[in-house]
Amino acid sequence: MKIYRKELWFHLPARRGLVNITPQVEECLRESGILEGLCLVNAMNITASVFINDDERGLHQDLEKWLEGLAPHEPVSGYHHNLTGEDNADAHLKRSVMGREVVVAVTGGKLDFGTWEQIFYYEFDGQRRKHVLVKIIGE
Amino acid sequence: MKIYRKELWFHLPARRGLVNITPQVEECLRESGILEGLCLVNAMNITASVFINDDERGLHQDLEKWLEGLAPHEPVSGYHHNLTGEDNADAHLKRSVMGREVVVAVTGGKLDFGTWEQIFYYEFDGQRRKHVLVKIIGE
Amino acid sequence: MKIYRKELWFHLPARRGLVNITPQVEECLRESGILEGLCLVNAMNITASVFINDDERGLHQDLEKWLEGLAPHEPVSGYHHNLTGEDNADAHLKRSVMGREVVVAVTGGKLDFGTWEQIFYYEFDGQRRKHVLVKIIGE
Numbered sequence: 001m002k003i004y005r006k007e008l009w010f011h012l013p014a015r016r017g018l019v020n021i022t023p024q025v026e027e028c029l030r031e032s033g034i035l036e037g038l039c040l041v042n043a044m045n046i047t048a049s050v051f052i053n054d055d056e057r058g059l060h061q062d063l064e065k066w067l068e069g070l071a072p073h074e075p076v077s078g079y080h081h082n083l084t085g086e087d088n089a090d091a092h093l094k095r096s097v098m099g100r101e102v103v104v105a106v107t108g109g110k111l112d113f114g115t116w117e118q119i120f121y122y123e124f125d126g127q128r129r130k131h132v133l134v135k136i137i138g139e
Numbered sequence: 140m141k142i143y144r145k146e147l148w149f150h151l152p153a154r155r156g157l158v159n160i161t162p163q164v165e166e167c168l169r170e171s172g173i174l175e176g177l178c179l180v181n182a183m184n185i186t187a188s189v190f191i192n193d194d195e196r197g198l199h200q201d202l203e204k205w206l207e208g209l210a211p212h213e214p215v216s217g218y219h220h221n222l223t224g225e226d227n228a229d230a231h232l233k234r235s236v237m238g239r240e241v242v243v244a245v246t247g248g249k250l251d252f253g254t255w256e257q258i259f260y261y262e263f264d265g266q267r268r269k270h271v272l273v274k275i276i277g278e
Numbered sequence: 279m280k281i282y283r284k285e286l287w288f289h290l291p292a293r294r295g296l297v298n299i300t301p302q303v304e305e306c307l308r309e310s311g312i313l314e315g316l317c318l319v320n321a322m323n324i325t326a327s328v329f330i331n332d333d334e335r336g337l338h339q340d341l342e343k344w345l346e347g348l349a350p351h352e353p354v355s356g357y358h359h360n361l362t363g364e365d366n367a368d369a370h371l372k373r374s375v376m377g378r379e380v381v382v383a384v385t386g387g388k389l390d391f392g393t394w395e396q397i398f399y400y401e402f403d404g405q406r407r408k409h410v411l412v413k414i415i416g417e
Binding site: 001003005038040042043044045046070071079080081082083084089092093095096097099100101103131133135137 | 279314315316329330331332334335336337339340341344348375376377380381382383385390391392394395415416417
């Protein structure tokens with residue numbers, strides 16, 4: 001059994017943002033030498049998501065507006081969590097919708113994806129260093 | 140280590156629909172000969188979900204109404220993504236709520252489920268051929 | 279390859295409630311003797327979630343209020359599922375938002391977590407015995 005682990009680091013300039021991390025995960029897979037198995041990619045911070053969808057700019061705008069409707073940032077004082085001095089309660093909720101992690105099959109040394117599947121890091125509380133874990137097991 | 144991979148194909152007659160795919164995944168598990176491990180089942184299209192819940196018709200109607208409330212199909216022009224010529228932005232959002240994948244434990248050659256757990260394929264943009272990946276690793 | 283399986287049981291006194299199950303999952307990992315691999319933790323009931331977020335009381339209150347807004351318990355008669363005699367349709371929907379399962383990397387015999395990551399069991403239809411599966415594979 002082969003095991004691989006790497007952390008990817010991000011520091012986004014704005015509060016929110018989307019990064020296509022598929023090339024970085026593919027690079028991890030190459031480094032691992034694993035041909036068959038499972039690849040876990042998860043946010044290590046609890047105000048960010050890793051998810052799979054389309055790399056289409058209009059869709060990303062739609063996600064932004066939709067999530068802001070489901071869990072608005074303002075009013076900041078509307079959330080109990082923000083009484084701790086934070087202003088990121090909405091980020092915890094948005095991340096709950098979009099999810100913490102993805103598990104991707106590894107087949108023939110590649111991420112076993114449909115045509116349009118791409119892995120994204122979704123930052124909901126940026127302007128600081130945050131990380132994502134890539135763990136691959138297989139052979 | 141044993142590895143198994145199969146694609147399941149679907150072509151639903153309507154825009155949306157639910158299919159209980161538990162028997163098909165169980166058949167995959169039998170074919171694999173794997174007794175202990177993990178079974179990943181994921182949509183390979185980004186406008187569909189794989190999720191686990193109850194096989195109860197009323198609940199499925201509730202899911203339909205609820206998801207349509209959270210991410211309505213109409214007005215189609217209300218989504219940036221639909222400026223690409225698509226009309227399926229809502230499908231991408233609904234799939235974000237319901238999730239892309241499930242990971243199921245394999246124990247003693249069976250899907251290790253609670254009493255009511257059933258695996259569903261949820262189509263949000265049908266009337267075309269789409270696929271689901273089953274990848275099982277273990278021994 | 280090493281394999282470990284355990285069920286954790288819960289009986290919460292109220293309809294809804296959150297339990298930090300990280301210590302119990304860590305105990306499972308110690309028992310397993312597995313140093314490297316993947317750890318699946320999933321609800322075996324379809325009206326409960328397992329998810330990862332912050333162990334902060336204010337956030338948990340925010341989650342409660344937010345989920346009740348997205349999928350209200352009342353009116354019970356507003357859901358088709360409740361025509362079966364159940365009153366827990368909202369629990370199925372809330373669980374769909376929060377997810378069924380988490381997959382956690384195991385590294386050096388520990389759950390490979392960021393600073394604030396904690397695993398929670400989220401009960402949406404309590405006052406009865408329910409269970410969670412921990413399945414760990416690796417070496």
